[in-house]
Amino acid sequence: MATLNFHVRHEVTPERVWGVLDAIATAVDYLHITQSDRQISRLRQLGLVSGKGTPQLTEDGRQLHRIGQRRLDLVWELLHFLHYSRWRPNDPTANTMFFTYLDYCNLLYESKTTDLNAERDQFAAEMTQRISNVSYFTDMLSELAKGAVSLSKSSLIGVEHWLAKLSPQVVANDQFEIRQYCPPELLLMALGYVTEMTNAQVGIEQPLTDERREILCRVCLIDDGVLNQMLEWLYPEYPDLVLPGTSTGRYGQFVRLLKLPSLKDIVQ
Amino acid sequence: MNLEGLRAIVNKDEIVPTRQASDFLAGSQEIDDLYKHHVRTYIPLQSGSDEASGVTAFASRFIRQVKEAKAPRGYITADFGYGKTSAGLFVWQKAQDARLVAVPPFKLNRLEDLLDATAGWVAYILGKTVPNLVEKAVEIYQLFQNRELDSIAKRYGVTLDQAERMYSDRALQLNITPQDIVRFFEQMTSLVIDAGFEGLVVIPDELQQYLDPEIKSGKIDPLVPLFDIITELMNQQGKLTFGFLMIITSKELGVINDQRGDLIDRLRGNTLDLRAIYDRGFPARLWGLFAETFDYSEISDQLVDELTLDSLGQIASRPDLSNGPRTVINAFRRIARRALDSGGSIRPYSPIDLVDDFLTNQIAFDARKLLQEATNKALATSLIRGNSQLEQAIRLLAAFPVDGATRDVQGHYGLLDACTELRASGSPEIVIEIGDRHRPALMLRALDVAQENTDELSLILREFVRNYEVQAANQMQRAVNSFMALLSLVFKPEQWSTANLELRNFARNGEAVFVGTSPEMAKRFPERTVHVRVMGDDESISDTRLEGECSLVFVLARNLDLSRQERLKILGAMQTDTSAFTAAFSLNVMLPCFDNLNRATQDQLRRVVDVEDVSVIMVLALHAYLTEAAERDNVSKPLKEMIKRSMSVRLLEGALEVLLNPAVGSAYGVNGGLIVEKAVSTLITARYGDQYETLITYKQWRDNLRSYISVLRQLSSFAQKQGFALVEGTKEEIAKKFSTTAATFDAFQSRFPDLLKIEGGSFPSRREARKSGVLLTRHSLEEVILNWLEGASSITTREHKTVRAVKVDEVYGGAANMGYRPDEIKFILEIMEARDLVEVVGGWLQERSRPSVSLDVLAEQVMRFKQDADLLHAAVHQDETELFVQRGNKYANQLKDFRKHLKESELVALDEQVQSDLRLLQTFVNRGINQLGERAEKLQLADLPNDWSVTLGTMIRASAFTSSLNQVRLRHGQMLQTWNNEASTFRERLSELITDLANLELASLQRFTGRVNLLTETHVKLNEQRRVLDRAVQHTTAWQLTVNQLHDLLEAIQRQGEAAKDLLAQSQEIERTIARAFETQAIEAFAAADRYQQRIAQLEQQVAGLASQAERKFTREQEQYRSLFIQKAGVNQEKLWHNIIHSPSNPDGVYSNMYQAITGQAADLLDAIAGDIESSQTALFGLRTMSGLSDGHVGGAEAQLVLLEKQINQSNDDYTSISAALEISVRNLNQFADWTEAVSHLQKLISIINAGIRELREPIQTSNISLNEEQLLRNLGELKGANNLLRLRQKMADISDDEFWLLLRNMSERQLIEVTLKAQ
Helix, strand or coil, X not given: CCCCCCCCCCCCCHHHHHHHHHHHHCCCCCCCCCCHHHHHHHHHHCCCECCCCCCXXXXXXXXXXXXXXXXXXXXXXXHHHHHHHHCCCCCCCCCHHHHHHHHHHHXXXXXXXXXXXXXXXXXXXXXXXXHHHCHHHHHHHHHCCCCCCCCXXXXXXXXXXXXXXXXXXXXXXXXEXXXXXXXXXXXXXXXXXXXXXXXXXXXXXEECCHHHHHHHHHHHCECHHHHHHHHHHHHHHCCCCEEECCCCCCCCCEEEECCCCCHHHCCC | CCCHHHHHHHCCCCCCCCEECCHHHHCHHHHHHHHHHHHHCCCCCCECCEHHHCHHHHHHHHHHHHHCCECCEEEEEECCCCCHHHHHHHHHHHHHHCCCEEEEEEECCCCHHHHHHHHHHHHHHHHHHCHHHHXXXXXXXXXXXXXXXXXXXHHHCCCHHHHHHHHHCCCCCCCCCXXXXXXXXXXXXXXXXXXCCCCEEEEEECHHHHHHHHHHHCCCCCHHHHHHHHHHHHHXXXXXXXXXXXXXXXXXXXXXXHHCHHHHHCCCCCEEEHHHCCCCCHHHHHHHHHHHHXXXXXXXHHHECHHHHHHHHHHXXXXXXXXXXXXXXXXXHHHHHHHHCCCXXXXXXXXXHHHHHHHCCCCCCCCCCHHHHHHHHHXXXXXXXXXXXXXXXXXXXXXXXXXXXXXXXXXXXXXXXXXXXXXXXXXXXXXXXXXCCCCCEEEEHHHCCCCCCCCHHHHHHHHHHHHCCCCCHHHHHHHHHHHHHHHHHHCCCCCEEEEEEECCCCCCCEEEEEEECCCCCCCCCCCEEEEEEEEECCCCCCCCCCCCCEEEEEEEECCCCCCHHHHHHCCCEEEEECCCCEEEEEEECCCECHHHCCHHHHHHHHCCCCHHHCEHHHHHHHHHXXXXXXXXCCCCHHHHHHHHHHHHHHHHHHHHHHHCCCCCXXXXXXXXXXXXXXXXXXXXXXXXXXXXXXXXXXXXXXXXXXXXXXXXXXXXXXXXXXXXXXXXXXXXXXHHHCCCCHHHHHHHHHHCCCCCEECCCCCXXXXXXXXXXXXXXXXXXXXXXXXXXXXXXXXXXXXCEEEEEEEHHHHHHHHHHCCCCHHHHHHHHHHHHHCCCEEEECCEEEECCCCCCCHHHHHHHHHHHXXXXXXXXXXXXXXXXXXXXXXXXXXXXXXXXXXXXXXXHHHHHHHHHHHHHHHHHHHHHHHHHHHHHHHHHCXXXXXXXXXXXXXXXXXXXXXXXXXXXXXXXXXXXXXXXXHHHHHHHHHHHHHHHHHXXXXXXXXXXHHHHHHHHHHHHHHHHHHHHHHHHHHHHHHHHHXXXXXXXXXXXXHHHHHHHHHHHHHHHHHHHHHHHHHHHHHHCHHHHHCCHHHHHHHHHHHHHHHHHHHHHHHHHHHHHHHHHHHHHHHCCCCCHHHCCCCCCCCCCCHHHHHHHHHHHHHHHHHHHHXXXXXXXXXXXXXXXXXXXXXXXXXCCCCCHHHHHHHHHHHHHHHHHHHHHHHHHHHHHCCCHHHHHHHHHHHHHHHHHHHHHHHHHHHHHHHHHHCCCCHHHHHHHHHHHHHCCCCCHHHHHHHCCCCCHHHHHXXXXXXXXXXXXXXXXXXX
16 A cells, blocks of 8 residues: 655755756766655655656756756745645645655744744644544545554655745744745736646636635745735746736736746746 | 716625525516616636636636536535626626526525425426416426315325324425435426427526525524435436525625535536635726626726726725725725716716725725724824815725735825825824835825734834834834844854853943854854854943953944935945954944845734834834744733744844845855855954864764774784775775774774774775785875974983973863864874873873884884895785885885985884784785795606506508598507607706705795796696697597497498498498598598597498388288288288298398298198199099989989089199299299289189088988998997008997998998008
């Protein structure tokens, strides 16, 4: 019987993952990178490196490498996005490690500001509890031994590594704080994610409901108060992908995604 | 000129007022007229050339689906003003043309409207076509429309009381249900089909009227019934020739999709989004279609300028300036009216005319009148007011609110100068320049789509622009300092660290020192230091000091002394001075930069500045300005972050792209940051060339070198420490020494190829036997330092020895000049210490004291080593001994070199190696001698077995071929004799050798080896002969066996007699074959006995088979004979002869025995038959004499007696015949069967005779037996065979003698008793 893995390895870090991805892209040795096999494993899980055998970059992997050649800062944002969006409720028992990532981000987002050092233990316990009670996993977890889900601080640190690389920062000196800005590219990808998660249609105006706004803010780890401004800055940057919808009338603000964005669309 | 067609346009309404559903109940005729009027002038459009996207294609598709009973459900969507209702009317008209009853668009305020509109329209259409069905339509309508309880009760056949109870129990609701509506549609569709139509289409419009109030109130969800209707209709797919086409704004569609995405899913495939059709090219397309449709194509171009249609397209695409297509239609009406009113002198309608019409409110659909406001505001400014050219120019610009009026447009209307003046004087307050540099356009600033934005970023940008002056010193200062920031895009933080950064101020230039490397030179030159100086054209170098290994100077030039045109021709340049290790960049900061910015930044800047003025210096200055602004307290955090994270970086990227353009990097054929990387790489290479061999091969290089030093320290051999002698081991063993794994050792070694060499280039695989290991060789810097030591003038005494020394600082200085980093030098010195080459004492690097080695003594040892190695190799010729020879030569050559140029450490190492190799060589010599002794011992020769001479000396039994065979055998016998003689000589020689070996030395090793080799050859030869003899003995034995086998076979065949005739021939053929083989190839034949043995064995088997067959035949025959006796002759089995056992060795004998037994048995049988016949004769005689029978008392007795006599005679004849036939019948089973048949027949005849006798005799015997007779018979029985007459008389004493004799006589006559007489 398959088991569910919720542990996010703390030895897999953004720099190491990027180092390995860069090495694969440029066909150089990566064995000196600490636990390179685990970094490759994460790249595979993120869909950036192809299945089995000799590691090769997927189309997304190549695109991310391309972006990194110009904008390494964006790579960290996009890697965060890939982690956040990898787990999907339509296939809940797959990629469960990323559920931990998503849920911990949500937990931190809800807290707005947190002293991670002081709270991490409690968060680990709370996360364990949350995951154990999530309906997506109850069937499988009930068949596993008691205590099958046990998150430690290191699992959460495994998530924090990626958050610590975001710019503007959300994690600094063991303090988490949601930010007041995010790159348009992350918001663009988040809009694609929201469109998929809320079953909205591409090409049709989607109202920016409270639910959608919240998802966008959670993915981007931004304050809801700045979302409108972020969208305003996004529209002129990617006019071929996203347009502002009407904001008049009774239904509030709308947005119109012309196609689901992919890494290929970023920083062309 | 035909202007009549234009009237249709003039009469065309922009808006089709959608009618209420209730209007359809009484006013369908009017609605029909109104809609028809509109639809007559409707021109269906499509998106470009994509027909499938058009209204016509949509209508056809929808109608087809209705006819195919697919119950299609769909929608038409767009924003207000896009002609959704018109498109709906077009579908309506097409549906009617296709013989469908189509209910045209009506406002849907509530669900009941669907009933009202449909019923009203169907009744109207039927009234015109099949009036007698109108009543039916009304009936259906009333059935569903009437929600009164009594009506419902009637409809469902319940009483009013029951209906009321249902209502109070909430089992009944009075609102119409979606199911009712669909049932209503079904019945209405059925009705129109009865009337001869092919189906029904319903087109509800303005769904927002239905959705909005309900959603807003939140009381009920209006989407649920709508969803249910759609779902119900889905279920009618394939059954109902009915279509349901909704008209809905895009916003409502978004709301529906958001709340009930599945509802939109159910409409998929029948959707028309008019926004895709009404693009910027829509007015031009529509005008062309109007001209064609209304027949004025030939004057179409005279009526309106092409540019006006483009202008109209730009205005219509702006929802803040127009109402989309409605505004277009409105403008077309205006154009048409103007032409009709012109009285024949038509002037093409220009963009200026269009704006004038907006200003004079001739165009009604103008949204928020923004266009008028903006234009009037511009016209009212003092700069414009009263200047007709400028006023015209303003009107022209107002007509192009999206792309602006290009210079072509300006020129077309003769307003180029006016526009130039406007740009010069009114920018950016009144006008702004937009578009790219190559196709600039001017637009009214107030019409800029972004103009409305008064966000804080726009304010900051305006503030900057207001104060920006290219010539001002502070702009250059900002530019220089921004360029310092821009350097981080070249010296990327992931590759370079900033050791120092000084911004420009009044006293000094902007300067920075970067430490790191670029991918370009990372492998050869890691961790380089680059000094960068950035200067404006308004300053000179304040400090000529160079802090790095190379220097870059960037001069930002404005070239203010040149005209703008000349200035823009200067693309910048770069020059390198490899002798001074510097590169000078002259960069033109006046180059335009707008196009190189990202779109969002372009969007922001366009709002506040003429894009033509956006130069690199402005961008750099803006960057500095924004950086400062982002520090202000009153700037919001998001904006601060946006400036810091995005905009400022994008500004620098744009500036970098322009400044470091391909012209600047022409020397390298690159652009951007790569130019700087290439320049730095060139300068560093020029500085250090090949003398620098880096140790910094990767991040953990220090850890690796620590492992290396640790290994060196553990080595005890001086030669190994110098890399002269191999450190042996497998890959795993070596890797372990270096604290790494076999898997990563190759990477480890490849990072330090100078320090670590694998013997033979790579480690052997496990299957390869060769030894391997590594050499810990010296780095080139070690050699350099050793040379420095050798040439050092400073001498010190250490452990009573004189050693040379240099200052450590000088070593560091010298190595640094070669390009080495202090850390690298430190590690090299540690390595040298670990090699026992040097030691650092009190700031001095001095040679390590070592034991002195005499060159002459060593030379003598080397000579001896070489000699012995040669001797050993000559004697044993092995790979290892060859290695000794090579080493001997190498050592001799090294000694020669040392005599020319002595290096003490090398001498010490050589001495160590020679001593070690001398010991090793002696080991090999000893091993060689031992091995020779072992070889000699192994040459002992064993005697041949004694029985070999016996075997080879024994004659083989005579046969057809044994003569040849015996000849071969004899030859081998002679060979055996020769072998014995030679073996004896060999043993003597071997014994001598073993004795001599006790005193063997290296000098005689080669000679002894020769002797051993010779003996070995003889040993090999004798052993080879032993094997030949061994085989000969085996073959001889085999032939003895074969010959015996053949003899036995022949005997066996002969025993089988005739049956084995073929086998005999075959065995003889074998003999002949063997004989022939010996005649032709005696030797081969001699070795092939087994080949014949097999054939002989086959024949033996065949013979055995024959024998077994004969036995089975004999047994079977014997059994058949026995059976004939039992079954035919009635012989008891126990009375038969004992079974005769078959003997294969005597087959004839057993048959003879059997026939004898049969004859005997048959004779016994004949005797018994003869006895029976005789008894019969006696009985017959008795009968003839029997009283009571012979006297004629028994009737017919005589006849019977005659018959019996005849039969007895017959039996006598038969007997005679049978007896005579016996002899000839016995040996043939069939004849014998006939014989036994005859016997059987005779026996039956005898039985008949006996029966006849008994028949005659028994009645007489058994009748009238007297008491005396009974007593006499009883007494006879008691006497038990002792039938003495006297005794019988005694027992019968109670009767008289006469009575007794009479009794005897009577009983004898009656054959109750038999009287036998016997002489005493």
